[in-house]
Amino acid sequence: xxxxxxxxxxxxxxxxxxxxxxRKLGFNVNAxxxxxxxxxxxxxxxxxxFIELIGxxxxxxxxxxxxxxxxxxxxxxxRLTSVGDGIAMLALDSDSIQRDHxxxxxxxxxxxxxxxxxxxxxxxxGGDTEVSVALDILHDVERPxxxxxxxxxxxxxxxxxxxxxxxxxxxxxxxxxxxxxxxxPTHDIGHFARIHGCEAIRGDARHYVIxxxxxxxxxxxxxxxxxxxxxxxxxxxxxxxAVALSLACRDLDATxxxxxxxxxxxxxxxxxxxxxxxxALGTLLRFVQQ
Numbered sequence: 001x002x003x004x005x006x007x008x009x010x011x012x013x014x015x016x017x018x019x020x021x022x023r024k025l026g027f028n029v030n031a032x033x034x035x036x037x038x039x040x041x042x043x044x045x046x047x048x049x050f051i052e053l054i055g056x057x058x059x060x061x062x063x064x065x066x067x068x069x070x071x072x073x074x075x076x077x078x079r080l081t082s083v084g085d086g087i088a089m090l091a092l093d094s095d096s097i098q099r100d101h102x103x104x105x106x107x108x109x110x111x112x113x114x115x116x117x118x119x120x121x122x123x124x125x126g127g128d129t130e131v132s133v134a135l136d137i138l139h140d141v142e143r144p145x146x147x148x149x150x151x152x153x154x155x156x157x158x159x160x161x162x163x164x165x166x167x168x169x170x171x172x173x174x175x176x177x178x179x180x181x182x183x184x185p186t187h188d189i190g191h192f193a194r195i196h197g198c199e200a201i202r203g204d205a206r207h208y209v210i211x212x213x214x215x216x217x218x219x220x221x222x223x224x225x226x227x228x229x230x231x232x233x234x235x236x237x238x239x240x241x242a243v244a245l246s247l248a249c250r251d252l253d254a255t256x257x258x259x260x261x262x263x264x265x266x267x268x269x270x271x272x273x274x275x276x277x278x279x280a281l282g283t284l285l286r287f288v289q290q
Contacts, residue, residue, distance in 0.1 A: 003092035003100065003196065004214025005175050006151050007043075007050045008245060010282050011079040011088040015040055015055030018085075021280050022053065026170025026258055029053075030162070031122045037064040037073035045165045046174045048214055051245070053281070054088070056080070068112040070137050075144055079241075083145070085282025087242035090178060091151040092195075093214065097134040100150050108194040109138050116154070124162050131158045138195050145241035146180065146191050171255045172287065177246035179218045179284075181225045183237040189219055215246075229284055231267055231277050244284040252289040 012018035019029050019042045030043045038061030044051040054076055056062070062073040079088035094100045097114045114136040120128040136150035153159045160166075182188045185205045192210045193201055196217075203209045206224045210217040220228065222237045229244055249255055256274055259266050267275045272289040 003094065003150065004212045005049050005178060005217070006091040006093035006214075007052045008087045008175070008178055008242065008283075009052045009054050009076070009089045009091065010086065011076045012053055012055045012085045012282050013080050015042065015053060015057070018042075018053045018055070018281055024262060025264060025276060025280060025285075026255065026262075027051075027168050027172070028165045030165055033119060033121065034058070035072070035119055036061065036117060037071070038062040039073050039076055044168075045160065046168075046172065047166055049093075049175045051175065052091075066115045066117070066135075066137075068115065068137065070112070070139065072137075075147065079145060083239065083241065086278065087178070087245075087283050088145060089147045089149060090217075090242065092148055092212070094134070094136070094150040094152040097136055097150060097152040100152075101136050104136065104138060104150070104195055107197060109136075112137055112139070114150070121158055121161075129158055131155050140191050143188060143191060143240050145239055146188060148192075148195055169258065170287070171250040171252070172247045173250060173290070174215075174248045175245055176215045176248050176288065177218060177286075178215070178242050179220065179225070179229070179244040179246070180240060180242045181220055181222060181235060181237045182240035183222070184240075185219050185221050188240050192217065192219065229275065229286070230269075231275050231284060242283070243278070244286060246286045246288055248290040249287040250290065252287060255287060 027044045034040050038058045039054050040057030041054045101114050116134050118132045121131045132154040134152040139147045189208050200211045208219040274287045276285040278284045
């Protein structure tokens with residue numbers, strides 16, 4: 001079994017600016033919410049996964065530790081201070097955190113245990129209600145931005161409460177791929193094998209593919225990354241991290257026409273792909289005609 005892409009956490013230094021940039025790109029953006037560890041977020045929902053824009057809202061809460069001693073807010077801070085805006089972690093979907101924890105524990109992540117956190121969610125009709133989420137953090141302290149974690153919504157009926165948010169004006173329908181760069185892919189593929197299992201991995205040190213039931217993770221060396229995403233140029237592969245997302249798109253011609261009308265700069269990559277440079281949301285976004 002291999003888990004699916006649930007949501008990348010895109011750390012941004014200015015959350016309000018990032019939300020405005022996302023709207024200009026044609027995304028629907030949900031209301032701002034808070035976490036107990038000092039971060040705030042906005043979510044960009046798709047039919048089966050989503051993007052989380054996350055920033056530091058209350059620095060005085062960053063020392064919050066979960067029951068395993070993990071400081072979620074500090075990892076977001078570290079991403080922003082060491083590399084700048086961009087993907088800090090990836091959440092993987094789970095519908096049974098205890099079963100899935102047993103699986104990753106059998107693959108080598110036996111030390112930590114799942115935790116539950118709660119936050120207030122804003123209802124479209126007004127008022128707030130509490131939602132709870134189970135997390136299982138799969139972390140390598142030496143490669144912190146390769147962190148992935150299992151995520152189970154314990155009250156899913158209160159999570160996706162406004163389906164209209166999933167219909168984006170830019171036509172994006174799903175995250176299909178997340179792209180990582182590493183200075184040592186043969187070392188770092190071991191981290192992903194401990195999460196997803198060796199049977200999910202194919203390719204070689206230039207380009208490993210980690211298959212999941214909702215999209216693929218890719219681990220590239222610097223030369224392959226530059227060839228795949230020319231806009232990124234000669235990107236420093238240290239620290240190893242996720243640098244790009246692929247998004248399925250209903251009608252790329254219509255998307256590009258809307259961007260042109262709104263003055264959004266994009267870069268066509270053949271007839272079926274168009275890239276948004278990482279300056280917009282801290283990570284490169286590749287829209288792919290489906």
